[in-house]
Amino acid sequence: MTALRPLVQVLRQVCGTVPGALGFAIVLVVLGAAIFAPWVATHDPDRLDIMNRFAAPSAAHWLGTDHLGRDLYSRLVHGASIAMAVALSAIAAALTAGTLLGILAAWMPPRGEAAVLILFDVISSFPSLVLALAIVAVFGPSTFMVVVIAGITLTPHFGRVARAQVLTLRSAPFLEAERILGAGLPRIVFRHILPNIMGPLIVLASMDIPVVITIEAGLSFLGLGVRPPLASWGVLIQDGYQYLSDSWVPVVVSSAALAVATLGFTLFGEALRDAVDPRIRQER
Amino acid sequence: MTAPLALFDRASVVFGRARALDGVTLALPRGAITGLVGESGSGKTTLCRALLGLTPLSEGSVAFDGTDLRTHLAGGAKAFRRRVQMLLQDAVASLSPRMTIGRTLEEPLHIHGIDLVEGRARLAAILRRLGLPADIAGKFPHQISGGQARRVGVARALVMRPELIVADEPTAGLDVSVQGELLNLLLDLQRELGLTYLLVSHNLNVVRRITDRTAVMYLGQIVEEAPTAPLFRRPAHPYTTALLSTNPSLHAAQRRGRIVLQGEIPSMLAPPPGCRFHTRCPVAQSRCMRDAPALKEAEPGRRVRCHFPFSLPLPS
């Protein structure tokens, strides 16, 4: 229970501002849709109904249907679970790899540190689209590849922050105290350093979720990511785009979903950053 | 006289071009409190870190209980860590900020695989002994006072039943109204457990009051070392004299004249030739600019690094 108290406190602070509360609400809605997609959806997202293509929004089809007569609302809801699944696994991978590399870099002798930093620079300077093309050319497009591409692209974000955090901590008296008590390096890293650098990294993670969603949508739109008929938001936008002359509803609705989710996670991430940063917190 | 618990033998630590510790020979007698005074950059901290094996020596040696430190440190050093503990200067910052005090106090038990049931019983006894409230275990470091943080640090060190405690500025940042309590505690523990202390402090009143011997450092070297009472009564090295004279008394009747040294403490990177103190010494002679004095016995039990010991008396 005591572990939850700071979390509740931070969330209360996040909701204390209008943008923070709005962001948190959107995040809850998107997460809810993603987790409970089978129950929240009104139709099977993949069931075709050619007779009913481009149906206008109605009581039966809340947001209408697409070019194959599939229920757009249900496809959006299932798109949310794909977006979340991709985003969370990519972030988890980048967070783990980045944090470990960052801690390693801060602890290594200068030459090893420089090598890790150069690796980060190479990844960051490499256009993620070119990376995606290269990976897809070898392995073919799939949802898993989207996770891999987004994970690699974001690893330097977490790595740099983790390294900077460790550098400010490295000479902290409480770490010195641990050494004097006789603690070994693994204990110092996992019990004392990690808990103290996780705050900024988690904030960064929440702010990177929309980045992954847009990467996924973008790659899927280009046909390099999630493959139809799976209902990813990028696939939805692409489908809608192809039949724009028949109906504007699908493309607008799916783009709006992407935009609102991105905005929500960004607002939430920024509010989280402010709530966790003690300097900003004190000024309130 | 029994063998000292720790012995520095011409120990030096070189960082790049700076000799942070320069040929220090010092014995820490068992069961005694040795005080270490000196200004910033004098090498006090480096000496402490060298004693704990946190900073390797460049030359010379440190022996603990008759065995070279390198032998103690080989293979994990856990046994050595149990015997030598340190109280860090910034007591609050020496506690892990996201751990409760209770978990911080149990760290040594986990690290050294001490039986938790026995260890917790030991901890409870120590907390009672230190007068810490039982509910402190559930608090975080920023929720307790500076004085309590000091005592938590002492408790964490004592669980392992160390023989030597290095206390770096134990009263720094403490209000006068509580510093006495902490010093009494350190003194009591010394008597009850036969502890040996190395006490670093810039507070001369504290050093005079609780230490048995005092070593004075200047630019990485020990310039004077003697039993505390005679050293404070009649300092032999001009630097000691100047340092002691800066300590203002509350009472006009006891207030002495003050020796104000000219100039700044020279850089460790370019220490003056000859005696390192000659640039600021009020009684320097031409010989001091050429010959570096050795640390030698000026009277029984007192070693001084000066060609002309006792030449600068305390002003009356």
Place this chain on the structure above:
Amino acid sequence: MTALLVSIRGLTLEARTARGTARILSDIDLDIGRGRILGIVGESGSGKSSLASCLLRLLPANVTRLDGVVDFAGTNLLALDEPAMAAWRGTRIAMIFQDPMTALNPLFTIGTHLVDVIRRRTPGLPRRDALTRAEAMLERVAIADPAQRLASYPHELSGGMRQRVMIAMALLAGPELLLADEPTTALDATVEAQIVALLEELRRDIDGSIVFISHHLGLVAQLCDDICVMYGGTVVETGPVAEVLAAPRHPYTRALLACEIDQDDSGRLISIAGEVPDPIARPPGCVFAPRCDRAEPRCRSEAPALRVVAPDRRSACHFAETLA
């Protein structure tokens, strides 16, 4: 009694914190005589630095209440508007901080800092003339190679030299009131001695009054004329330094003196049991009563006023007379 420069009456300061409203200063009455050096002593949380902030009116944003009168030579500082107050800072009131590094802009040379101060006092003075004056002032605060130092940046100076620069800036401003907040605490003993010697030497040249805030009683005893002892956001005792230290009229002052380790003591060291009062939940009655060994029932219910107990001396204790 000398003429007064500053007369503080009923100064109360409250601030909002995460736990509730904290009373930082409570009903402070304090006089600062012209040309006198007043030492303010007290432990952490006593409010001594907040009092200095009130004199400069540099208060944090979470202040919710600021009452009372700070009469500075006939002007109530608390009633001035912000531009008028800003014009007072650095001209009529100057301050020396514990850490000069935070008060000096790392991007400007020492010369620029000093010229800025001179030009605030005499606008339109050519830079060359101002620099000459600045150099003379550096010489007066005993900085070696003053001409060279004018071109130095703050980080190139030692802590002692930076504090000398701060003193030079304060002297150039020629203030009527100089606030020095723990000006030697961050310095080494021999450097502290140099700064104290400098302050002693300069005090004859300074026309104005000095407020010297310190936790170091010995230093206050040596340097100051008057003393003000603070505890828990209140003034508990004021008077001439020598008299107060020789015969304190408040149990807190007395206990504080007993805690000092002075020459030739022996036996156990003395401390004051208990904790400093929580500014959010202050005890009713006397703030010191929970830690006072002479407290009586009356002390726990009725807050003693700071009252005259002897010529030039005030104490906030119901039993000040029986302490003598």
